[in-house]
Amino acid sequence: MTKHTIKDKVVLIAGGAKNxxxxxxxxxxAQGAKAVAIHYNSAASAAEAKETAAAIERAGARAVILQGDLTSAAAVEKLFADVIAAVGRPDIAINTVGKVLKKPMTEISEAEYDEMTAVNSKTAFFFLKEAGKHLNDDGKVCTLVTSLLGAFTPFYAAYAGTKAPVEHYTRAAAKEFGARGISVTAVGPGPMDTSFFYPAEGADAVAYHKTAAALSGYSKTGLTDIEDVVPFIRHLVSDGWWITGQTILINGGYTTK
Structure with a gap:
């Protein structure tokens, strides 16, 4: 196996069932991975996890489905242990887990804040920790954050604020894991045309987001289409390995830093 290819590699994707x-x-x-382990959080995503696993196997890779709430260090440790037991040590680890909350700061409860921190920040930290312990040398790690990290906007304090620490986790992990050839990146998509986006937004906000990016008029939805994000992820976990410690906003000119 060559170092910076996807072919014959073992991949773990947290939040890999849908969207x-x-x-x-x-x-x-489809790029030739040997095995893809897909994690999902709750029973609501079980059917989609099975559909994704079937598509993986049709593409010629082995599929493994793993379920769990990753908001504890023990759960993330178990996820990596289960992947290793099933298909071996991962070469590529991608964390797409996240939760959005759009609400004025004055209305956010302590319970809501704690949940956002656990999902968006704590999970990311321990995912990176376990990746650093268990990835093969020359591995690749990528975490999904948000383009709101480059925005000056109200109502997303608990969402963007609990994703923001991942930028530093990424830099630290890149420095700490670099001696083993492991690259570590974070990707911040703009508002995406998925079921993750719409429940948090009212009709006026959706209309605004669909026109806010510089390239909105050239997107099929006006939003960031997931098909436009995937090639960047593919690049970062293969030939783009020399990019490390960076947070990259992929949003058609929605925000910048």
């Missing part, structure tokens, strides 16, 4: 995670899983299988 962007599911499309990444299908794409990397």
């Amino acid at each position: 962007l995670g599911g499309l990444i899983a299908r794409d990397l299988a």
Whole structure:
């Protein structure tokens, strides 16, 4: 196996059952991955996980489905242990887990804040920790964040604020894991045309987001289409390995830093 190819590699995708995670899983299988382990959180995504696994196997890769709430260190440790037991040490680890909350700061409860921190920040930290312990040398790690990290906007304090630490986790992990040839990146898509986006937004906000990017008029939805994000993920976990410690906003000119 060559160092910086997807062919014959073992891939783990947290949140890999549907939406962007599911499309990444299908794409990397089509690129020749040997095995793709897809994690999902709750029973609501079980059917989509099975559909994605079937697509992976049709592409010629082995599919493994793993379920769990990753908001504890023990759960993330178990996820990596289960992947290793099933298909061996991963070469590529991608974390797409996230939760959005759009709400004024004055209305956010402590319970909501704690949940957002656990899903968006704590999960990312321990995913990176376990990736650093268990990935093969010359591995690749990528975490999904948000283009709101480059925005000056109200109402997303608990969402963007709990994704923001991942930028530093990424830099630190890149420095710490680099001696083993492991590259570490974060990708911040713009508002995406998925089921993750719409429940948090009212009609006026959806209309705004569909026109906010510089290239909105050239997108089929006006939003960031997941098909436009996947090629960047593919590049970062293969030939783009020299990019490390970076947070890259992929959003058609929605925000910049």
